[in-house]
Amino acid sequence: MSSSDLFVSAEGAEWVNPEPGVVRRIMTYLPEMMMVEVAFESGAVGAAHSHPHIQASYVAEGSFEVTIDGRTEVLKQGGSFIVPPNLVHGVKALEKGRLIDAFTPHRAEFLK
Template structure:
C-alpha cells in the first residue's frame, strides 16, 4: 500500500516521495536521521513520540533523530520526506 520514490540526495540531505493507499500503514520505527514530512495530499494519523495527530494536505511534521514515529493513511495521499543526513538504506 506504500510506494517510495527517492527524488534526489547528497550525503547530507535526501528528498523522498511516498504514495499511500487508504489504510496503508507506516509502522512505528525510529532512525538516526532528522525527518521533515510535508503532506502533499490525503490525510494521515501520525504518531510521533507517543502523541497521535491527524494531518492533511499542507501540514508538516518534524521527527527528530531517534524519536519513534509512524502513520496510518486515512485518505489516499502523498507524503514528501526530507531527511538529514541521507538514508543510505534507501539507495542500497
C-alpha cells in the first residue's frame, strides 16, 4: 500500500445503486476492514440479508428501523448497531438518512 491509499477524498469515491432509493460508496478499506457510506431516501429498504462479516453501523443522519435476528428497534442520528457474523439483518429508512458501515474483514463483493 502506498501512502496515497491512506487518504480518500469524498470526490474520489464512486456511488453505486444496490437497491431502489439506496446508494453507497466505499470510503476506505484494507483487507481486514472496510468503511462504507450508505444514503437512503425516505422509505427505502436495505433488504434482509446475512454475510460472514462483522458489521458495525452508525446513524449519521435520519432515523432507521433496524432488524437484527428478528429483533427490531428504531435508531436515530447518533445511534449505532452491531451485527455478528451470519445474522439476518436489514433496515428501513423512516426518513432520508445515512449510515456509516464498517465491516471486518472487507466486503470483497463490493469491490467488483
